[in-house]
Amino acid sequence: MTGRPGGADGAERAEWRDGWPVVLAAALAYGGGPVLLLTTASVFVRPTAEATGWSTSQVLISPLLTTLFAALSPVAGRLADRFGARRVVAPGLVLYAAVLVVFAVTPVNLAAYYGMAVLMGVFGAVGYLVPINRAVATWFDKGAGKAFGLVGAGGAAAPLLGVPLVAVVVYTFGWKAGYLLLAGFVLVVALPAVLIGLRSRPVAADVVASPGAGARGGTGVRAVLCSYRFWIFALSSLLAYGTTQGFLANMQPIMLDGGFDVALATTATTLITVGVIVGRLGTGALLDAVLRYPVAIGTFTLSALGAVGLANAALLPAVVVIVAAMLVAVSQGAEGDIIAYFMLRDHGRAHFGTLFAAVYVVNAIGGFGGPYLFSLLRDASGSYVSAVSLGAVLFAVAAGLMGLYWATATRRRTATPAVVG
Numbered sequence: 391m392t393g394r395p396g397g398a399d400g401a402e403r404a405e406w407r408d409g410w411p412v413v414l415a416a417a418l419a420y421g422g423g424p425v426l427l428l429t430t431a432s433v434f435v436r437p438t439a440e441a442t443g444w445s446t447s448q449v450l451i452s453p454l455l456t457t458l459f460a461a462l463s464p465v466a467g468r469l470a471d472r473f474g475a476r477r478v479v480a481p482g483l484v485l486y487a488a489v490l491v492v493f494a495v496t497p498v499n500l501a502a503y504y505g506m507a508v509l510m511g512v513f514g515a516v517g518y519l520v521p522i523n524r525a526v527a528t529w530f531d532k533g534a535g536k537a538f539g540l541v542g543a544g545g546a547a548a549p550l551l552g553v554p555l556v557a558v559v560v561y562t563f564g565w566k567a568g569y570l571l572l573a574g575f576v577l578v579v580a581l582p583a584v585l586i587g588l589r590s591r592p593v594a595a596d597v598v599a600s601p602g603a604g605a606r607g608g609t610g611v612r613a614v615l616c617s618y619r620f621w622i623f624a625l626s627s628l629l630a631y632g633t634t635q636g637f638l639a640n641m642q643p644i645m646l647d648g649g650f651d652v653a654l655a656t657t658a659t660t661l662i663t664v665g666v667i668v669g670r671l672g673t674g675a676l677l678d679a680v681l682r683y684p685v686a687i688g689t690f691t692l693s694a695l696g697a698v699g700l701a702n703a704a705l706l707p708a709v710v711v712i713v714a715a716m717l718v719a720v721s722q723g724a725e726g727d728i729i730a731y732f733m734l735r736d737h738g739r740a741h742f743g744t745l746f747a748a749v750y751v752v753n754a755i756g757g758f759g760g761p762y763l764f765s766l767l768r769d770a771s772g773s774y775v776s777a778v779s780l781g782a783v784l785f786a787v788a789a790g791l792m793g794l795y796w797a798t799a800t801r802r803r804t805a806t807p808a809v810v811g
Contacts, residue, residue: 402532408591409529413537415587416522417544422579423483424459424514425545427572428452428635429666430556432642432659437565444500447765451507452639456757458511460750463520467743470521470590480584482516483576489513490573494566517580519545520750523730524743528591531739532678538730539674542723548575549663557656611741615748619798624752626791627729630690632756633784634722636777637697639761641715644774649704658712665696665716669723677731683796686728690789693721697782701775721785 431452438449469478493506523541530537552575560568614620637644641662645655669689676685696717703711733745767777 405530405533405537409526409537411587412525412529412589413540415583416526416541418583419479419483419517419544419580419588420519420522420541421544421548422575422583423517424455424486424510425518426548426552426575427510427514428455428638429545429549429663430552430568430572431455431639433553433557433560433656434565434568435640435643436646437560441565445769446643447762447769448500450639450761450765451504451510453635453758453761454504454507455511455514456635456761457754458508459515459518460752460754460757462512462515463518463747463750464744466516466518467520467524467747469516470524471743474590475521475525476584476588476590478521479517479588480581482513483581483584485513486510486517487573487576487581490569490576494569494573517576517584519726520743520747522588523726523746525588525590527730527734527739527742531734534734535674535677535679535727535731536671537674538727539670539672539677542670542674542726543667545666545670545726547663547667549666550660553660553663554656557652561652611744611748614737614741614745619795622791622795622798623732624749626686626690626788626795627725627749628752628756629784629788629791630693630721630756631725631753632760633697633781633788634693634718634725634760635757636760636764636781637700637715637718638722640764640768640774640777643768644700644703644778645711645715647768647774650708654708658708658715661712662715662719665719666723668716669720670727672720673724673727674731677727682731682735683792683799686724686732686792687789687796689721689724689728690785690792693718694782694785694789696720697778697785701778701782718781 431450435446435449438444439446442449466478466482489506489509493510496502498506519541523538526537526541527534552572556568556571559571642655642659645658646652650658673685673689696714696719699706699710699714700718703714706714729749730742730746733749734742737745764774764777764781767780768774
């Protein structure tokens with residue numbers, strides 16, 4: 391497989407003619423759903439700590455949520471494979487919104503705080519990216535990169551509205567009121583989109599596999615999971631995902647520690663959404679147009695450079711710091727596209743949901759550890775400089791591992807000329 395899956399030909403136009411309503415519904419469902427809690431999580435950190443007296447590390451629940459979203463993604467994917475995305479995502483969103491409401495209106499101690507977070511993670515996983523992208527994957531092959539990118543852009547664009555609104559509500563009415571607002575996004579935006587437009591392609595039509603996927607003969611789930619190349623890719627993804635989650639969960643306090651006031655930090659946290667959107671849409675389009683390996687390597691390298699800029703925030707003008715944060719956010723935007731596209735192209739559609747979910751399970755380690763590592767380093771050192779510097783190194787290692795993944799693919803093609811892949 392060359393990595394150039396084709397352009398906007400007749401086949402791709404046909405895919406978009408039939409599948410665009412599903413992409414639109416998926417983008418709204420993803421953007422208005424559980425991902426919005428993750429993208430606004432840093433806004434809650436300081437107000438929650440001040441209101442409760444708990445430490446920065448104690449109030450962080452986004453690592454627990456990202457871990458549960460990832461760990462339960464195989465269950466969500468399997469349910470979507472069996473019952474269809476709509477029948478799985480809709481009840482998950484209803485239960486998730488109910489937990490947000492209960493969390494906001496009841497007294498809470500530290501044990502209840504984490505207990506509610508667990509329930510958010512369990513029900514939110516069912517309405518998260520894996521079952522949503524599973525529906526989209528049934529409609530696209532030639533235009534898969536752009537389709538995944540547009541879905542991700544829903545999650546990326548939501549903070550443009552969500553972060554300022556959540557910040558206003560939290561700093562005006564208290565941190566619990568922010569969770570009521572998030573429940574409103576679910577019920578007004580995400581749930582209607584799922585009920586109206588999120589549907590899987592009929593099974594009889596969902597038989598397309600990526601070129602060359604069957605040629606290797608080892609495309610079954612077990613064979614893929616036992617291959618060293620899968621684990622090279624998974625480790626690269628883990629490092630990039632964990633690092634982006636570390637930045638995402640701590641971005642507002644990083645800005646505050648860098649000398650920004652609350653208003654400017656909120657503005658900067660909102661503006662980095664531009665970087666996420668660029669990562670989503672730009673990566674998706676590039677994946678369809680050019681060789682996919684350099685796209686992933688370049689994305690992680692840009693974020694490493696952005697992390698270097700954030701590590702020197704005290705020495706740089708505010709506009710440069712915001713641009714650096716946007717470069718970090720490029721990987722946050724691109725990561726879901728990269729996983730989905732590589733799994734679809736390398737292993738075909740038949741096991742897409744399972745393999746996509748498997749990478750997210752691996753990412754659960756990074757999703758859980760990254761934010762806590764950042765906050766613990768901050769608590770230990772008194773600033774985020776060491777955490778942000780480590781983030782730059784981890785992005786660079788992720789890029790290097792993706793280069794190794796590319797090199798092993800080239801070696802395989804050389805050793806086995808008959809195999810296209």
